[in-house]
Amino acid sequence: MDQQTYKQFIIVLLRNYIFGSFIAVFGIGALFMFTTLNINFKESFVLFMILMISLIIMLILESIVFSKHIYPIKKVFLEQNYSLEDLKVAYRQTHRLPILTVYRIFGPHLFGLSFPAMLISYICIKMNIIQLPLYYIGIAFGASVLVAGMHSIIEFYLATKALKPVLITIREKTLTQYKFDFSHHSHLYISIQSKVLYSAIFIGVFPILLFSLATHARFAEASIPLLTEYWSWAIIVIIVSILFAFYGAYLLFNNISEPIQILEGGMRQIQLGKLVYQNDVYSDEFSKLISGYNQMVSGLIRRDSVNKQLLDSLFTTLALALDARDAYTAGHSVRVAQYSVLIGEQAKLDNETLDLLRKSALLHDIGKIGIRDSILLKDGRLTEEEFTEIKTHPVIGATILSQVQPKEEMESLIPGVKYHHERFDGLGYPEGLKGDSIPLFGRIMAVADAYDAMTSDRPYRKGMPYQKALSIIEEGKGTQWDPYFAQLFINYMKKNVEDTNEDRDKQSV
Template identity: 50%
Template sequence: MQLYKSFLRQLIRNYMIGSLIAVLLVGGALMTTTLNVSYIESFRLLSILGGSFVVMLAVELFVFFKHIGIIRSALLQEDAALDQLEAAYLRTHRMPSLAVYRIYGPHLLGMSIPALIATVWMIHAGLLSIPLSYIWIAVLGAVMVASCHAMIEFFLTVAAIRPIVRELRRLALIRYGVDFSLEGHVFTSIRTKFLLSAMLIGTCPLFLFSLAVRVHMGQFYEEISRGYWGWAGIILMLGVGFAYIGALLMTQDVNRPLRQLYKAMDTVKEGRFIQTSNLYSDEFSSLIAGFNMMVRGLQLREERNRKLLESYFAALAAALDARDPYTAGHSLRVAEYSVIIGQLAGLNAHSIDILHKTALLHDIGKIGLRDSILLKEGRLTEEEFFQVKTHPAQGENILKQIEPPDAMAPFLEGVRSHHERYDGHGYPDGLQGKDIPLFGRIIAVADAYDAMTSDRPYRRGMSRAEALDILEQGRGSQWDPDFAGMFVQHMRRNLETA
C-alpha cells in the first residue's frame, strides 16, 4: 500500500537525518573542535564514531521493524481481522513513545558501548593520547545529544502517524462498522511533553558547552581547569533551575485552560450545559469561545428537543382525551395533580419532569378500547370492565414500541401500575404497598381525584370536598397513605383560602 510505504520512508528519513545530525555532525564537531589531537588520531576517533554508528544502525533498525510489524500486517493484509486493526491502531499511537525508547535503548547503547570499548582499547594500545577521564565526559555528552534527538524524533513521529491513524479507523469502519477511539486515553500527557522538551531546550546546550569547555581547558590550562567543575557546577545548577522553573510556568500556563476545558466537558457530559469563563488573551481565548458557542448551540437544541417532547406527550394525551368528550382534559389535569403531589413529597426537578410525562400518558392504553366500551353511558358489564382493566398493560406495550427503547423506559412503571391498590386488590399485577412503583402510587391518587370530580354520562361529578373525604377514607387501603394524606391537606387548604 502506498500509504504504508510513504509512512515507512518518512520515519526512516526522519530517523536518519536525526541520527546523522546527532552522531556525525554534533558528535564529530565536538570531538574535532575540542580535542587537541593529531590528524591521525582525529581519523581514528571518527572511525570509531563511524563504526559505532553502523552497529547502532543495525540494532536499531531491527527493533524498529519489530515495532512497526503489527502496523505493516494490518495495512497490507486485505483480510486483516478487527483485533489486528485495533492492535495496529494502538501501536501507531505508541510509535512516538517507542521512538524515544529506541533512541535511549538500541540507539544510545548500540552507539556508546562499541565506541567505549574501541576507545579504551586504543588508549591502552597507545593509538590515542587522550585521558581516560574524557570517556565519561563523552558518555555524558552522548546522553545529552540522544535526549535532544529523542525529543525531535518524538514530535516528528507524532506528525507522521496521523495519516496511518485515519486509515486504520477508515478500514475498521468500512469492514466491520467499528470506529476506533482512544476514549480520552492519554499515552503521553501534554504536561510531560512540554516540561521535558522545555527542560531539554534550556539545559542541553548549556551542558554540551560545559563539557566542551572542560575538555578544551583540560589540555591547555591545567591549573585553571582544576576548579572548573566547582564553578561550572554552580552555573549548571542555576541554568537547570531556571530552565525547570521556566518550563514549569509555561506548562502550567498551557495546562490551566486545558483543565478548565476538561472540567467544562465533564459538566456537559452530565447534561448540564454551562459555559466556562474566558480569562485568556492568547489562542486559548478563541478555543474557549468556540467551546462556549458549541454549548450555546447545545442549549438551544436541548431546549427545542424538550419543547418538542413535551408537545409530543401533550398531543398524545389530547388525542386520547378527544375520543371521549366527557373526559376532555383528564390527562392534563391528572398530570397537574401528580406534579403537586411530587412537589409536596420533595421529589427533585428531574423526577417531577418524568412524573409529569408519565401522568400525561397514564391512560394511553385506552386507545385500544372499542368506542362501545369507552363511550358507553351506562355501567359496564363484567366482560367490558375486564377489557378496561387491560389498558395499563396495553399502555406499557404501546410505549415499548417507541424507539429508542430507553427513551420511554422511565415512564413504563407508572403507566402500568397507576391502577394498583395499596392493599393489593388493584390491577394488572395485584401489587401491594411499597411494592407499587412510586409514580404509580402518586398517579393513582391524582387519577382518582380527577375521576371523582369530573362529570360522566351516567353521573355528575362530586364536589371537591366530597372527593377529598373519600381519599381520606381510602388512605392505606386504596391509596398510599402518605401521598393521599399530603394531597388532601394541600387541596383542603386551597379550598379554605378560595
C-alpha cells in the first residue's frame, strides 16, 4: 500500500512536470522564439536542436537534484527500517516540496537550459551557422527567466495538490507506530502572503514583460528606428504595472488574511478554554467558515454545559451516598459545601475557585469510606484508638482522589480533602500544619465543617444553637481556625440568620 502511494505520487509529479515544462518551454518559449524571429528553415532547425540539447542537460541536472529532494520521502515508503525522526524529516520534506520545486526550476532547470543554449547559440552565431545579432542571446535569457517564473508557479500549485495523499499516509504511519500526531502541530513553510503576492505580481507582470521583449525583437527584425523611444515608454508601463500588481496583491492578501487571523485567534481562545463567538461580516466563502466556527463553539458550549451538569450531579450524589451511611450525618457534606462557598464569596474568591472549593467540600469526607462502620456509626464517644483510626480519613480521601483520572482535574481538590482537620495553631492532623502553611481550601472548610458538626444532631447529643456554635468559633479564632475566614463566617451568619429570624417573627405577629 505504501509503495503504491509513493509510486502514484511520483507519477503525478512527473506528469505535472511534463505538463508544466511543455507549457513553459514549448508553449511559451518556443512560441516566443519561432514566431518573433524572422529565420529560415535551416536556422529554425539549428535553434530547435540547441533547445533539445539544452533540454537534455537540464533534465540530467534536475533529476540529480530531484533525487536528493525526494530521498527522505522515499526512505519511509520503500525501506523497512526508519525511525520517528525519519518520519518527521519526511513529513517536513513533503511540505517543502512545492517550494523546493520552485528552487529546482530557478536552479538546474533555468541555468541547465539557458546556459548551454546561450553558449551553443554564441558559437553558432560566431560560426555564421545562424544569422542573429549577439544581443538576442541576452533577450533570450530574459525571456527564459520569465518562462521559468511562469513554470514555477504552475509547478508550485500542482505539487501542493499532489502531496496531500503522501502527507496523510506519513501521518497515519507515525500515529500508528509512534503515537505521534503531526496534526497537533502547525507547519508554516510558506506564508499565504508570499503565495498571494508573488503569484499575483508575476501573473500580472509576466505578460507585459514578455510582450515587451517580443515587441523589441520584432522592431529589431523590421529595422524600425524607435527602440530607444520604445523602451522609454515600455519601462514606464512596466513600472506602473508592477506597482499596480503589488498593490492589488496586497489588498487581496489583506482581504484573505483578515478572516483567517480571526479564526486563528478564536482557536487560540478555545485552547485557553474560552469559547467566544466571532462576528460574521463577510459575504464570500469565509462567511461559511465563520458560521461553521460559531456552530462549533455552540456545540462545545452545549457539551461543556452537559458535562458540568453531569459532573456536579456526580459530586453531589457521591456526597449524599457517603452521608447516607449514617442517618445523623445525612446532608453534612452538602451543607459544608454551602458554608464553604459562603465563606469564599465573602473573601471575594473568583467563580472558578469557588467552584473548585464547592467540589472539594462535597468530597471532604470521602475518606470515611475506608473507616469501619463499627467506628463510624458508633453510638457514644470514640475511644482514643478509635479516634486515631478515624483521623486517617483525610489521608485516605486524598489517596482515593489521587487515583482518579485525569489527575490534573483532581489535584486542586485534594488539599481541601486532606487538610480540613488542620488547626491554625499547628495542633491538627494529619500533618500538623500551621497558619498560612495550611492550604486555602483546608482553612475555609475547617470553619464550615466545624460549624455544621456543632449544629447537627449526633447520637450522643443534640445539635447546639447557632449562637453558641458561632461563639465557640469566635473563641477559637487564631488557635483552631484561621481568624480571617472565621470572622467572615461569623459576621455573615450573625447578620443573615438574625435578619431571617426577625422576618419570621414579624410574619408570625
